[in-house]
Amino acid sequence: MGDKSKYEEEYRARVNEAVELFSATCKAEGYFQTSDLRVSEPTAAALLGYAEGSLRNLRTMGASPPFYKRAAGDSSRISYRLRDLAEWIEIRRDDAVFSRKST
Numbered sequence: 119m120g121d122k123s124k125y126e127e128e129y130r131a132r133v134n135e136a137v138e139l140f141s142a143t144c145k146a147e148g149y150f151q152t153s154d155l156r157v158s159e160p161t162a163a164a165l166l167g168y169a170e171g172s173l174r175n176l177r178t179m180g181a182s183p184p185f186y187k188r189a190a191g192d193s194s195r196i197s198y199r200l201r202d203l204a205e206w207i208e209i210r211r212d213d214a215v216f217s218r219k220s221t
Contacts, residue, residue: 129208136204140165144200155201156186158194162203182206 137155144151149161157165162183163173176182183198183206190197 132208132211133201133204136207137200140200140203150190151200152190152197154199156188156190156197156199158190159185159196159198160194161190162198165200165203166207 140157141151141155143149143165144157144161147164149157149164151157151161159173159177160170163170166173168176173182177185177196184202186197186199187195188197189195
């Protein structure tokens with residue numbers, strides 16, 4: 119149980135750090151973020167290092183981070199919460215032992 123708790127803490131710390139970095143990047147690059155820290159699909163794609171079309175394709179295949187059918191600052195009708203982006207990255211991490219042990 120102690121190992122799982124340790125991994126959960128590390129996971130949460132990495133997610134929190136990624137959210138902070140995403141938010142700071144949005145501010146530095148002039149990307150709009152809502153008060154609940156959602157960003158448009160083009161911004162989410164940029165933050166993740168994907169082409170916008172690639173993220174759209176992942177979404178239509180059901181393989182993207184969770185999303186909202188609500189605009190977030192531009193003409194995109196889809197938005198993503200920064201925390202969801204961070205968690206999506208972390209569970210795909212090659213050494214994400216926590217995600218493998220918890221399933």
